[in-house]
Structures are given as structure tokens and as C-alpha cells.
Amino acid sequence: MAHDHHHDHDHEHGSELSDMQLRTRALETILIEKGYIDPAAIDELIETYEKKIGPRNGAQVVAKSWVDPQFRKWLFEDGTAAIGSLGFGGRSGNHLVALENTPSVHNMVVCTLCSCYPWAVLGLPPLWYKSAPYRSRTVADPRGVLADFGIALPKDTEIRVWDSTAELRYLVVPMRPAGTEGWSEEKLAELVTRDSMIGTGVAKSPKELT
Amino acid sequence: MNGGQDLGGMHGFGPVEPEPNEPVFHAEWEKRAFALTLAMARPGGWNIDMGRFARENRPAGEYLAMSYYQVWFAALESMMKERDLVAEDEIAAGHSLHTPKKVERVLSPADVLKVLHRGGPTERETNTKPAFKPGDRVRAKTINPPTHTRLPRYVRGRIGEIERVIGCHVFPDTNSLGAGENPQWLYTVRFDGRELWGPQGDPTATVSVDAWEPYLVPA
Amino acid sequence: MSDHHDHHHDHDHSELSETQLRVRALETVLTEKGYVDPAALDLLIETYETKVGPRNGARVVARAWADADYRARLLKDATPAIAELGYAGRQGEHIVALENTAAQHNMVVCTLCSCYPWPVLGLPPVWYKSAPYRSRAVSDPRGVLKDFGVTLPNDTKIRVWDSTAEIRYLVIPMRPKGTEGWSEDKLAALVTRDSMIGTGLAKQP
Numbered sequence: 314m315a316h317d318h319h320h321d322h323d324h325e326h327g328s329e330l331s332d333m334q335l336r337t338r339a340l341e342t343i344l345i346e347k348g349y350i351d352p353a354a355i356d357e358l359i360e361t362y363e364k365k366i367g368p369r370n371g372a373q374v375v376a377k378s379w380v381d382p383q384f385r386k387w388l389f390e391d392g393t394a395a396i397g398s399l400g401f402g403g404r405s406g407n408h409l410v411a412l413e414n415t416p417s418v419h420n421m422v423v424c425t426l427c428s429c430y431p432w433a434v435l436g437l438p439p440l441w442y443k444s445a446p447y448r449s450r451t452v453a454d455p456r457g458v459l460a461d462f463g464i465a466l467p468k469d470t471e472i473r474v475w476d477s478t479a480e481l482r483y484l485v486v487p488m489r490p491a492g493t494e495g496w497s498e499e500k501l502a503e504l505v506t507r508d509s510m511i512g513t514g515v516a517k518s519p520k521e522l523t
Numbered sequence: 524m525n526g527g528q529d530l531g532g533m534h535g536f537g538p539v540e541p542e543p544n545e546p547v548f549h550a551e552w553e554k555r556a557f558a559l560t561l562a563m564a565r566p567g568g569w570n571i572d573m574g575r576f577a578r579e580n581r582p583a584g585e586y587l588a589m590s591y592y593q594v595w596f597a598a599l600e601s602m603m604k605e606r607d608l609v610a611e612d613e614i615a616a617g618h619s620l621h622t623p624k625k626v627e628r629v630l631s632p633a634d635v636l637k638v639l640h641r642g643g644p645t646e647r648e649t650n651t652k653p654a655f656k657p658g659d660r661v662r663a664k665t666i667n668p669p670t671h672t673r674l675p676r677y678v679r680g681r682i683g684e685i686e687r688v689i690g691c692h693v694f695p696d697t698n699s700l701g702a703g704e705n706p707q708w709l710y711t712v713r714f715d716g717r718e719l720w721g722p723q724g725d726p727t728a729t730v731s732v733d734a735w736e737p738y739l740v741p742a
Numbered sequence: 743m744s745d746h747h748d749h750h751h752d753h754d755h756s757e758l759s760e761t762q763l764r765v766r767a768l769e770t771v772l773t774e775k776g777y778v779d780p781a782a783l784d785l786l787i788e789t790y791e792t793k794v795g796p797r798n799g800a801r802v803v804a805r806a807w808a809d810a811d812y813r814a815r816l817l818k819d820a821t822p823a824i825a826e827l828g829y830a831g832r833q834g835e836h837i838v839a840l841e842n843t844a845a846q847h848n849m850v851v852c853t854l855c856s857c858y859p860w861p862v863l864g865l866p867p868v869w870y871k872s873a874p875y876r877s878r879a880v881s882d883p884r885g886v887l888k889d890f891g892v893t894l895p896n897d898t899k900i901r902v903w904d905s906t907a908e909i910r911y912l913v914i915p916m917r918p919k920g921t922e923g924w925s926e927d928k929l930a931a932l933v934t935r936d937s938m939i940g941t942g943l944a945k946q947p
Contacts (some may be wrong), residue, residue: 330550336595337552339617341559343609347623350562350616353632357560359636363547403640408689425531425675427575428591433642437557439545443591446535452531452677452730459537472728476531478673479709480645481690481735510539525877584873667881 316355340509367436370401370483372505374434375516376411376498378411379489392484396434406433408481413471414512419470420485421512423451425476442511452476462513480508485509487516524576527583532720539580556596566626569602569642572699577602577673583671647706649691653736655710660742663734664713671699674738678730682742686731687692694735707735722739772943795864799831799912800933802862803944804926806839807917817841820912824862833910834861840913842940846899849886849940851879860909863938870939880904890941913937915944 323500344350355521374396378385388395392409398403404405409431412420425448430438442449452456455472459465466472475483494500503522510515548554577598579586586594603609612719613620630638646704655661662677689709692722697705713731716724774779802824806813816823820839824830839861840848852858853876858866869875878886883900887893894900903911915937921929936942 333556333593333596335549335556335617336614337559339614340596341555341610342617343613343619344559344563346619347609349608349623349629350559350660351629351631354562354630354635355555355558357549357632357635358561358639359554361639363554367547372565380622386728390526393587401654402639403642405642407642407644408646423675426673427578434599437547439541440549441539441541444539444589445533446539447532448530449536450539454725455728456725458539462541468727470727472725473713474728474730475677475711476730476732478675479689479695479735480643481689481709481711481733486596495721512556513541582873 344392362432362437367434367506368434368505369502370399370436371434371507371510372502373498374399374401374411374484375510376501377485378486378499380496380498381494388486396484401433403433404432405429405482409434410481410483412475412483412485412512414485414488414515416488417469417471418473419466419512420473420475421451421455421484422475422477422483422485423448425449425452426476426478427438429477429482431484433482435507436485438449439507459513462508464513464515485512488515490518492515518519524669525667525676526579526581529676531675532643540555553668555593556599560595560599562630563599563603563608563674565628565630567606567608568626569606569697572671572695573600573602573694575695576699579671586636595677596734623705645693645706646690647704649692649706649708651708653688653692653708653710654737655685655688655708655739655741657685657687661685661710661739662742663732664738664740666738668696670696672696674734675732677719678712678714678732678734681718683712683718683731685710686713687711690731692735693720694737696735696737707737709733709735712740714737743839753917768823790860790865794861796933796935796938797930798827798864799859799862799935799938800840801827801926802829802912803914803933803938804929807929808916808924808926816914817945824912829861833857833945835847836909836910838909840901840903840911840940842913843917844898844916845855845893845899847940848911848913849879849902850913851876851902852905853877853880854904856908857905859912862910862912863922863935867935887941890936892941892943911913913941915939916941916944918946920947923924 331413341355345352356456374388377399378388388411392411393402393407394427395411396406410424414420414479428438428443430442439506445456452474456466477483487505490504493504504519506517507516509516539541545675548557578594589597604611608624608626610621616642660682663674663680663683664676665680666672687710689711690703692709693705694705694707697703710733711731712734716728716730717726718724718728769778769783773780797869802816805827807815812823816905820837821835822831824837826833840846840850856866858870875886880902884894905911906910918932919933932947933941933944934942934945936945
């Protein structure tokens with residue numbers, strides 16, 4: 314199993330980093346000079362995905378599904394419409410499917426072929442989601458991958474892995490932690506981690522909030 | 524294509540290593556590469572399937588050695604060069620040297636959120652009927668196109684069950700080649716862990732893929 | 743992608759001298775520990791650089807062309823037939839001879855690594871051990887033959903042999919026309935290494 318799993322990060326240092334900086338800067342210059350792109354739009358795109366669209370969206374969806382049984386039903390029947398009603402949708406979120414975690418079924422989402430991810434509700438994917446270890450192992454050894462995340466499920470829990478090979482984007486709805494009766498949606502949303510909505514984590518317990 | 528991107532089931536990559544408090548972008552250039560790619564899609568005139576093919580279309584060793592956004596950037600360069608939007612000498616010089624091509628729909632900042640919000644839905648109208656229904660047993664075909672497909676190798680030839688009829692969606696195998704959207708019925712197909720991986724497979728695990736009808740035959 | 747390509751070469755240059763240093767260091771350590779005898783190492787290298795090579799296989803093929811009884815023995819059980827000429831041993835303990843005919847052309851590959859019949863062909867060339875050949879020979883043999891400038895008739899079947907176990911394969915190319923009565927030495931000169939792998943044909947007179 315020889316590998317250098319730091320190779321990816323090391324490769325980004327020193328001369329290669331400045332090499333990529335120069336190349337992207339050069340290309341951007343050319344595209345602006347040719348009038349193909351508006352630099353202000355580039356800045357807006359970056360700002361949108363750095364600050365505006367992120368896992369807080371999905372957490373809101375999950376929290377609502379925990380307190381509102383009608384919304385929950387709608388969410389699992391028509392994810393796109395239910396999530397759309399909260400104002401989330403569009404790019405990489407035109408076709409959303411919500412997956413219900415239960416005590417007997419745990420769902421995990423992967424894109425073995427590239428990095429398909431529900432941007433509209435989770436923002437851009439983390440590096441590990443897009444990298445070879447996750448993409449190669451999740452479909453073959455989901456329990457092993459969960460172990461890398463410190464998660465051990467009961468032996469008889471069914472694990473469903475969803476490989477996002479088409480334009481459907483999957484949002485895992487983690488189970489609601491105990492001890493949260495009567496909590497507001499806002500407070501519940503704080504328990505919903507990004508990883509719990511991919512299926513490589515579970516929602517935080519109330520203790521973990523303090 | 525049977526390239527480096529078709530990673531399901533490959534060995535040797537080690538553990539998954541999440542980075543605590545990972546930033547959205549790891550370097551300034553990554554932000555630019557990301558945004559340039561999104562902004563050039565309309566002027567460039569390529570669709571998302573062409574973009575995916577351009578990313579994976581390189582020797583496996585190169586694909587696996589490149590970082591995520593290096594792959595994006597390389598694909599952006601090659602797609603633009605293919606369409607004579609930029610030339611190699613311009614990239615080397617870092618300036619536009621030749622007359623720009625006339626392009627449409629340059630993305631303005633005012634349109635960014637609107638365009639993102641519209642996204643790129645792939646469902647299309649049809650008057651055909653799906654060949655399969657939930658519960659049907661199907662076999663994923665043994666196909667090995669050298670061009671873009673979304674049927675991973677680890678399911679080819681394997682028997683699964685139709686879980687859901689999703690709808691009629693743009694077919695990437697043709698759309699990526701500029702041969703038309705050619706929408707096909709799309710299904711969620713579920714496979715047993717043992718069917719995919721043999722006796723080593725986890726008996727408690729199943730894997731599903733979203734597969735278009737041309738990928739499937741009755742089992 | 744020229745920058746990336748250059749980078750790759752630069753990477754290779756510094757890595758090459760790094761590799762040289764490491765190999766030298768390891769050889770020194772192993773010699774100092776008495777695990778290896780440097781004279782044996784030199785002999786191993788000399789053997790495969792100068793003594794064991796495709797000229798061996800060419801003699802086997804030439805004899806098969808000239809001597810029908812030998813040909814029959816070779817096709818029936820190649821290992822002892824090849825040993826009659828003095829060639830045997832490592833990576834040739836179980837050899838099978840594959841007869842090329844107008845109806846069938848044979849090609850040999852090792853998709854999983856680089857298995858090759860050393861006693862008759864020596865060490866394999868880089869292309870045989872590299873990804874393009876290993877990946878394409880089994881799925882597109884005619885495309886690979888084209889890379890070698892070989893075009894076979896449409897109705898010639900191609901049989902590809904993936905050397906996944908310890909059996910090693912030697913292709914016996916078809917004897918070129920116009921060589922009737924030639925001596926074995928003269929015939930052997932027509933037998934190329936590639937023709938014994940199946941990526942080439944024997945030379946014309």
C-alpha cells in the first residue's frame with residue numbers, strides 16, 4: 314500500500330505554486346483582453362462560493378425537516394421543490410434528492426468519476442471528497458471510510474452508497490440527535506455538520522455544542 | 524473513457540484525510556481557475572459533459588498526479604485552444620496576440636447570482652416510455668468507450684435492481700461529443716456489495732449509480 | 743500543457759541523479775554487509791546486456807523454419823525443444839511456442855507487469871513494459887500493430903496472450919517467401935525481436 318498521501322499537498326508548494334499562479338494570472342489577462350470575461354464577474358463568482366453558498370443552507374433544510382413533518386414528507390418526495398421553497402437551488406442543485414438516515418439505514422454520497430456535489434445546499438466540496446482515497450474506497454469499503462472519519466455503525470446497519478453519476482445531487486438528512494426536544498430551527502441547524510449531510514458524519518449531540 | 528478518473532474500487536490510495544477547518548480554496552490561483560472556468564462556459568460554447576471529458580481526457584498517471592484545480596485549469600486551456608479562443612503562443616506570452624473570436628453572453632457581475640440560480644437542468648420532455656420499472660433486474664452493459672461515459676467500470680457487467688425511474692435526461696455520452704443532447708431515460712440502479720466485489724464485499728452495503736437506459740439490459 | 747511537460751522533465755532530471763545516488767548507496771550498504779558479491783552483480787549485468795538476447799530466439803525460429811521435425815517438437819513442448827539449443831532457465835521455465843499462420847496472428851503482452859521469455863529474448867524493451875502497450879494490446883491489438891507499422895488482412899484473426907502466470911510465450915513468425923534452401927544462420931538474420939513478440943513480422947529477404 315505504498316503511497317505518499319502528502320504528495321498532493323507538497324506538490325502545491327514552492328515552484329509549482331508560483332507556476333500555477335503565473336499561468337492562471339496570464340490566462341485571466343488574456344481572457345479579459347479578448348473581452349471573453351468581465352473581471353468583476355470573476356470576483357463575484359469567487360465571493361459567492363467563498364461566503365454566500367455553503368453548508369449552512371443544507372443545515373437549514375435538515376433542521377426544518379426535523380421540526381416540520383409536512384416539510385419532511387415533501388423533502389423526501391420532491392427534494393428539488395422542497396429545498397427550492399427555502400430559496401436554494403440552481404447550479405448543481407437543479408435535481409436534488411434527499412436521503413433519509415434511520416437507525417437501520419445509513420446513506421453515503423460519493424462521485425467516483427469526478428466530484429459531483431450538491432453545491433446549492435453544501436457549497437463547494439472539500440478536497441477529500443474530490444480525491445482518490447474517498448472516490449476509490451467509498452463504493453468498495455464504506456465502513457472503512459467511515460472509520461477514517463471516526464464513525465462506527467452497528468454491524469447490522471444497512472449502508473447505502475450513492476454514486477452521483479448523473480445530474481442528480483444527493484443530500485443526506487442525518488438523524489435528529491436526542492435531547493433536542495423543543496429546540497428552535499436555528500439552534501438545531503447548528504448541530505448539522507457538513508459531513509453529516511454527505512454521510513461521512515452524524516449530527517452533533519447537544520453536549521458538543523458547548 | 525477507462526481513464527484515471529474512473530476510480531471506484533481502485534486500491535493503493537491510502538486513508539481518507541479530511542483537513543480540519545479546510546478553506547474553500549487553498550490558493551489564490553485556485554479561486555481564479557474556478558471562476559474562469561465557470562465564466563467561460565457560455566462564451567466558450569461547451570456544455571458540462573464536454574467539460575468533464577476534457578478533464579478526464581489525459582493519461583491516467585497525469586490525471587492522478589495533478590491537483591483538483593490543476594485538472595480544471597488544464598481542461599479549460601485545452602477546450603479554449605480546441606475552439607481557437609486562445610492560442611498556445613498567447614498563453615506563453617501572457618497576453619492576447621491574435622484577434623479575439625466573437626463570443627456571446629459574456630458573464631456580467633450582475634448576472635452571476637441569476638445564472639448560478641438557474642443552473643443547468645438536464646431533464647427533457649419526451650413521448651417515449653421508460654423500458655424499466657422499479658424492481659426490475661438489469662445488467663449494466665460491458666461497454667468500453669474511449670470517449671466520455673458515466674458508467675463506471677466497477678458496475679459494468681454486474682446485475683442490479685432498478686430502484687427509481689428518474690426521468691428523461693440529457694445523455695452525456697453523445698452530448699460530450701457535440702453529437703446532441705439525445706435525452707434518455709435515467710434510472711437509479713442499486714447493486715449488492717457482494718455482486719460488485721465478490722466475497723470480500725460488505726454484505727451490509729449496497730451501491731447505486733444513476734444510469735441511462737442505453738447502459739442497461741434486462742437481466 | 744508545455745509548461746507541465748517541461749516540469750515533468752525537470753522533475754525527472756533531479757530525480758534521476760537522486761535515484762542514481764540511492765542505488766549506489768544501497769549497493770554499497772549491501773556489499774559492506776556481505777549480502778551481495780559485487781562480482782556476481784557485474785556478471786548478471788553482463789549476461790543480460792551481452793549474452794542473453796533475441797538472437798537466441800531467432801535461432802529457435804530459424805531452426806523451426808528449416809527443420810519440420812524440430813518445428814513439431816517445438817510446437818508440442820517448447821521448453822525442452824528450446825533447451826536443445828542451450829537456452830533455458832529464469833523466466834523461461836515454461837515456454838509455449840505460438841505459430842503464426844495466414845489465419846491467425848499471435849501477440850504477447852503482460853498487462854499486469856512485464857513478464858517476458860528472457861532466455862530466448864533477453865530483457866524486454868521499455869515499450870513492452872509501459873502503459874500504452876499494456877493497456878491497449880488486449881483491447882485494440884490492430885491499433886497497436888498500426889503503431890508498429892503492421893497491417894494484417896481483415897480476415898486474419900488476432901490472438902492476444904496475456905502472460906498472467908509463469909507460462910512465457912514465444913511467437914514463431916511466418917517464414918518469408920523466397921528463402922527456400924537458406925541456411926539457419928541466414929534465416930535467423932530475418933527474425934526480428936518484435937516478430938517474436940507479435941508486434942512485427944519477419945524481415946523480407
